[in-house]
Amino acid sequence: MTGDRAGDYRILHEAALRDYLAALPDLKVRLGGDPVSWAITEVGDGNLNLVFIVKGARGGIAVKQALPYVRLVGESWPLPLSRAHYEYLALSRQAELAPGLVPALLHHNEKLALTVMELLEPHIIMRKGLVAGTKYPRFADDITTFMARTLFFTSDLALSAAEKKQGIAAFAGNHALCKITEDLIFTDPYRIAEQNRWTVPYLDGVAADLRDDMDLHIAISRLKLKFMASPEALIHGDLHTGSIMVTDSQTRVIDPEFAFYGPMGFDAGAVLANLLMAYFASAGHEGAPGDRAAFEAWVLETVENVWTGFAGKFLDLWRGSAAGDAYPVSLFGGEKGTARLEAERQAYMQRLFADTVGFAAAKIIRRIFGLAHNIDFELIEDLRMRATTEARAVRLARTMMVETGAFRTVTDVTGAARKLRNWMPELSG
Amino acid sequence: MTGDRAGDYRILHEAALRDYLAALPDLKVRLGGDPVSWAITEVGDGNLNLVFIVKGARGGIAVKQALPYVRLVGESWPLPLSRAHYEYLALSRQAELAPGLVPALLHHNEKLALTVMELLEPHIIMRKGLVAGTKYPRFADDITTFMARTLFFTSDLALSAAEKKQGIAAFAGNHALCKITEDLIFTDPYRIAEQNRWTVPYLDGVAADLRDDMDLHIAISRLKLKFMASPEALIHGDLHTGSIMVTDSQTRVIDPEFAFYGPMGFDAGAVLANLLMAYFASAGHEGAPGDRAAFEAWVLETVENVWTGFAGKFLDLWRGSAAGDAYPVSLFGGEKGTARLEAERQAYMQRLFADTVGFAAAKIIRRIFGLAHNIDFELIEDLRMRATTEARAVRLARTMMVETGAFRTVTDVTGAARKLRNWMPELSG
Numbered sequence: 001m002t003g004d005r006a007g008d009y010r011i012l013h014e015a016a017l018r019d020y021l022a023a024l025p026d027l028k029v030r031l032g033g034d035p036v037s038w039a040i041t042e043v044g045d046g047n048l049n050l051v052f053i054v055k056g057a058r059g060g061i062a063v064k065q066a067l068p069y070v071r072l073v074g075e076s077w078p079l080p081l082s083r084a085h086y087e088y089l090a091l092s093r094q095a096e097l098a099p100g101l102v103p104a105l106l107h108h109n110e111k112l113a114l115t116v117m118e119l120l121e122p123h124i125i126m127r128k129g130l131v132a133g134t135k136y137p138r139f140a141d142d143i144t145t146f147m148a149r150t151l152f153f154t155s156d157l158a159l160s161a162a163e164k165k166q167g168i169a170a171f172a173g174n175h176a177l178c179k180i181t182e183d184l185i186f187t188d189p190y191r192i193a194e195q196n197r198w199t200v201p202y203l204d205g206v207a208a209d210l211r212d213d214m215d216l217h218i219a220i221s222r223l224k225l226k227f228m229a230s231p232e233a234l235i236h237g238d239l240h241t242g243s244i245m246v247t248d249s250q251t252r253v254i255d256p257e258f259a260f261y262g263p264m265g266f267d268a269g270a271v272l273a274n275l276l277m278a279y280f281a282s283a284g285h286e287g288a289p290g291d292r293a294a295f296e297a298w299v300l301e302t303v304e305n306v307w308t309g310f311a312g313k314f315l316d317l318w319r320g321s322a323a324g325d326a327y328p329v330s331l332f333g334g335e336k337g338t339a340r341l342e343a344e345r346q347a348y349m350q351r352l353f354a355d356t357v358g359f360a361a362a363k364i365i366r367r368i369f370g371l372a373h374n375i376d377f378e379l380i381e382d383l384r385m386r387a388t389t390e391a392r393a394v395r396l397a398r399t400m401m402v403e404t405g406a407f408r409t410v411t412d413v414t415g416a417a418r419k420l421r422n423w424m425p426e427l428s429g
Numbered sequence: 430m431t432g433d434r435a436g437d438y439r440i441l442h443e444a445a446l447r448d449y450l451a452a453l454p455d456l457k458v459r460l461g462g463d464p465v466s467w468a469i470t471e472v473g474d475g476n477l478n479l480v481f482i483v484k485g486a487r488g489g490i491a492v493k494q495a496l497p498y499v500r501l502v503g504e505s506w507p508l509p510l511s512r513a514h515y516e517y518l519a520l521s522r523q524a525e526l527a528p529g530l531v532p533a534l535l536h537h538n539e540k541l542a543l544t545v546m547e548l549l550e551p552h553i554i555m556r557k558g559l560v561a562g563t564k565y566p567r568f569a570d571d572i573t574t575f576m577a578r579t580l581f582f583t584s585d586l587a588l589s590a591a592e593k594k595q596g597i598a599a600f601a602g603n604h605a606l607c608k609i610t611e612d613l614i615f616t617d618p619y620r621i622a623e624q625n626r627w628t629v630p631y632l633d634g635v636a637a638d639l640r641d642d643m644d645l646h647i648a649i650s651r652l653k654l655k656f657m658a659s660p661e662a663l664i665h666g667d668l669h670t671g672s673i674m675v676t677d678s679q680t681r682v683i684d685p686e687f688a689f690y691g692p693m694g695f696d697a698g699a700v701l702a703n704l705l706m707a708y709f710a711s712a713g714h715e716g717a718p719g720d721r722a723a724f725e726a727w728v729l730e731t732v733e734n735v736w737t738g739f740a741g742k743f744l745d746l747w748r749g750s751a752a753g754d755a756y757p758v759s760l761f762g763g764e765k766g767t768a769r770l771e772a773e774r775q776a777y778m779q780r781l782f783a784d785t786v787g788f789a790a791a792k793i794i795r796r797i798f799g800l801a802h803n804i805d806f807e808l809i810e811d812l813r814m815r816a817t818t819e820a821r822a823v824r825l826a827r828t829m830m831v832e833t834g835a836f837r838t839v840t841d842v843t844g845a846a847r848k849l850r851n852w853m854p855e856l857s858g
Contacts, residue, residue: 162604169601175591214769217760340643
């Protein structure tokens with residue numbers, strides 16, 4: 001079966017894609033006009049796939065096709081096409097659970113590893129907006145709805161154990177994508193690895209410290225084990241600000257090809273980590289001292305609102321619709337039972353917060369010392385300034401990972417970040 | 430496919446079984462003589478299946494066939510035949526990992542849900558021996574080898590994440606058997622449930638206390654969630670002393686039809702729980718006061734040896750062959766790294782011990798208030814005496830589940846058991 005699929009696969013560049021789409025009546029109508037007039041542009045700036053925007057007389061669509069290798073690296077790093085299947089599966093589920101917060105699915109071809117979605121316009125990648133200092137007033141409310149609903153409704157709190165096991169099995173084959181995370185986030189930044197890079201020479205000392213920090217190595221290894229063996233819910237798996245498209249009034253989560261049943265804190269941590277990096281990087285994007293102060297205040301406020309909003313919505317779902325096999329309501333009758341279960345819900349969220357803090361730290365460190373960096377820091381042209389802002393983020397991340405228990409609430413995190421805003425690290429070189 | 434299988438399934442009673450076996454050349458040779466002379470006896474005393482012993486002129490075999498319902502209850506409680514497939518899968522893996530500690534597999538027919546194994550003779554079910562006051566000098570060493578090897582080599586410490594996910598998916602379909610555990614162990618004993626039973630009237634008050642004990646309900650619910658969502662290793666899933674056959678010199682683990690990827694502490698806890706129940710029940714089997722004192726001392730010593738032996742062997746495997754993706758050795762180089770990793774191994778075992786203590790408690794309570802009881806207590810004819818020994822076990826179990834952290838070492842468990850040996854509970858009625 002896999003062999004057949006592979007046999008039929010071909011990369012659809014512009015001409016072939018035009019013919020392919022023209023043969024699909026629904027898409028042809030949606031685009032409108034003569035297919036030869038459609039404007040097709042390859043816009044993929046991610047690490048893995050081809051992405052085309054196709055515009056016709058009537059409307060536009062986005063087409064994503066997986067390549068049999070990692071685009072960022074090339075054919076020397078093969079990667080299974082099946083990830084397009086898992087992405088499609090995850091996107092379908094997310095669309096059911098969080099309608100309006102993911103792009104509408106228009107077409108999927110498993111053999112071609114190709115998915116067609118609504119064109120998100122005028123949305124931009126949120127990370128670009130954050131670099132520009134743009135606030136997104138809808139973001140916290142939307143992302144917390146997405147997180148709370150996709151995580152709660154695929155967890156043991158909402159599903160029977162049998163349904164949950166079916167879900168786990170359905171995504172078990174996506175292990176190649178999980179392995180990218182396991183290697184690039186949870187292992188390589190902490191050891192000598194060919195693909196690591198960082199802002200040299202300024203962060204050479206910090207990089208060496210990380211490689212020698214055994215408390216940190218234990219902490220990251222515990223997080224890695226949790227990532228591998230805690231199928232708590234269907235997680236997005238790559239929920240950074242480059243996987244979110246926004247306007248002032250809309251939020252759309254894209255690119256769930258890393259989806260699998262994993263720890264919820266990995267998604268929540270990804271959101272917090274990327275906001276925190278936007279916060280620290282902001283100092284490197286100032287035109288004049290302090291001219292991004294309001295933006296930075298909004299970022300930290302958003303960090304707080306994301307956690308409290310997520311926790312609040314997740315708890316409300318739990319209180320309202322606990323149909324899963326975990327914590328059966330039949331064991332918590334009466335006033336005493338109700339109160340005790342509510343206390344346990346709070347304790348559950350406290351454990352999830354600790355996971356979130358740890359995973360957020362891991363996501364920060366990988367973006368500064370691992371293979372894949374982000375434009376928040378990369379667009380800071382003054383390398384010394386870039387390294388300074390990166391070192392601040394790493395200092396917070398190290399504490400978050402090793403002394404996780406010291407962060408009891410999200411304001412402990414934002415407070416610590418604020419204190420490091422102007423800290424001057426010792427740099428190498 | 431499933432439909433076909435179901436269509437071909439038929440229950441093989443004596444005559445049909447004789448014909449079936451006679452058509453299998455290897456088994457025919459092993460049994461020897463004319464098939465009409467084979468002695469076929471149904472001996473199943475478990476809750477779920479048919480078990481036949483077949484003896485010929487030359488040798489004997491054991492034949493196990495799953496029924497499409499729970500034997501203990503009848504056709505009103507259907508149960509999928511696929512459990513025979515999972516049992517076969519688990520038994521095959523256990524045979525590779527712990528050779529000589531499970532019965533040799535001779536034949537398997539998936540459509541018939543039928544497995545043929547070597548006849549274990551003169552082995553007896555260990556529980557029967559314990560009721561009789563028999564010591565088993567090989568037991569602790571053998572069972573700890575079985576546990577350490579089957580659990581370690583199917584864990585993230587020994588497998589790649591991809592292999593582990595394949596294993597999880599391969600057993601995900603065994604959810605109907607998991608659900609029996611989820612209901613009968615982790616839920617029903619703590620609420621009004623038709624299938625519950627206990628030694629009436631004497632334990633009526635204790636049963637009511639359990640149903641009203643919200644700290645206990647939280648603790649059992651945490652354990653249930655751990656059971657459902659912690660695929661740490663391929664566990665046996667039903668590792669009580671009724672699933673172990675012994676002689677003075679041999680130990681064989683049987684009946685892994687509840688196998689799936691779950692928490693290791695569930696297996697370890699099952700062994701400890703059933704030894705602890707044998708200990709408490711022993712007082713009810715005395716001929717004269719104190720005549721089983723040496724046996725009881727051996728039981729508690731065995732509880733200690735099982736945990737320390739298991740932990741020691743598991744740690745040795747980890748130190749010697751850590752090929753899995755968890756705790757990669759490349760992060761723990763040098764003297765400092767080696768020491769820190771060793772400390773983490775100890776911390777890992779400490780967490781596993783806490784799980785073990787909790788699960789052991791759950792296994793005790795279900796045998797006294799749930800559907801399935803055991804002969805350790807059931808063969809105590811004096812109901813007041815039976816209830817007294819049961820109440821002692823339950824008192825220990827309640828503490829183990831709610832104050833798990835107070836049990837730091839296994840001698841904390843055996844010490845607490847010893848103190849309750851002659852405790853006189855208040856009984857109802």
